[in-house]
Amino acid sequence: MSSQHETLIEAKTVSISHRGRAVLQNVNMAVRRGEIVTLIGPNGAGKTTLVRVMLGLLKADSGEVARLPGLCIGYMPQHLTLSENMPLTVMRFLAMAGNKSKLSMQDVLQELDIEQLADYPMQRLSGGEHQRVLLARALLRQPDLLVLDEPVQGVDVTGQAALYNLITRIRDRFNCGVLMISHDLHLVMANTDQVLCLNNHVCCSGHPDSVSQHPAYLELFGTAVQAELAIYTHHHDHTHDIHGNVESHHQEHDHG
Template sequence: MPDDELPLVAAKEICVNLQGRQLLENVSLKVDPGEIVTLIGPNGAGKTTLVRIILGLLKADSGEVTMRPDLRIGYMPQQLALSENMPLTVRRFLSLGSERRDIEIKGIVNELAIAQLMQQPMQRLSGGERQRVLLARSLMRRPDLLVLDEPVQGVDITGQASLYALITEIRDRFGCGVLMISHDLHLVMATTDQVLCLNQHVCCSGHPESVSQHPAYLELFGSPASAKLAVYTHHHDHTHDIHGDVEETGEEHTHG
């Protein structure tokens, strides 16, 4: 098969045991170019373990991971621990270890609307600001595959919807595939193509609307109504900026 017809990454029958506990059992997935695949599941389901295996940070007991030749990966970790005793501006953080020229960094900064943050210390950013900076950092290599571990952690509900919409825009603009861990299916429904529901094994997978109605999903999370995991839609005449403040536009918007 020609390289351009291969998945960006494919994991096949991944198994992981740790101290007699089964962390992953025969888990398979693939991500194609331009596709957003979201991993959901309860705490301890093995989501982060699977991502770390795909990134080569952990070794599976059995199974295999294959990637396209010369695949470029951008990774956004779940958390970033920064010492209060080590001041680090956003500009310095984005340039660390990067071979990108200033003009290229500026392009990514403008695309993610964080230009006004460049002189701010990383430690003083809000949750939404910090996540956008981490997302910018993950784009520095112009990745073919973007791997996001809980990208909206620590962000309020308005900021979460904005970040998920931004991830879709990035996919459309860069043509990259996205592998994302999330715990809130109600927000990712409108911004993901495929969902894989994990609980050590693959409970169910497919389009987010079909997964939300699957018996295995309902057993884990309850009904969409009771768990507030249904797609929601509302109309208004404004958008929200990076801080969650209202930007009046006079246009009607729909969120899913």
């Protein structure tokens, strides 16, 4: 039986250089079951490199990565380019990924509110729909750890909020850990448990409230983000779904 807060994956003093330039310097981070951890930082900060090292796709020059034995990882790429000349429905795309878990395709489509898109061509999906299908593909593995690289890429601000709410719901429903790379400071701060601010080394880390006040964070992102954060961190009595419809918070939790 899995422990609620067991450590799924942990980087210990990871360092890596590329052409003589330090990309990561003595980075420590961990993701536990039931926890959403978000990596933020400027372009070139080493966020993607750190995730690739943690996934075993890159070897660090020094340090180590410890993974829970038998850890199952579901990965959602930043984007996926499909040829316009290759007609591919959502259902066919998901079937190509294979499914070795107990979750059925129908379960996943229903969980992500995209049942109506099953026979839709991938090339005709909106930004938000496309990202939900990529998330569905990652979820089909019924992973212990979901790794999401810029999950709201190409999605409008209403769709972004809905997608972040969905990620939180998936974490609650499947009791998985989530490791996310994001640039969307204003929204991500309200939808994560731990933030790690990276600029080739760990500038600061911790709960979003403390990180957003940290001098290193403010130096990287500027005090202008404070006003932006204030807009999004207050509580709403409703949210919008993938289609832009208003749904109340108590309706939203009925899925969980």
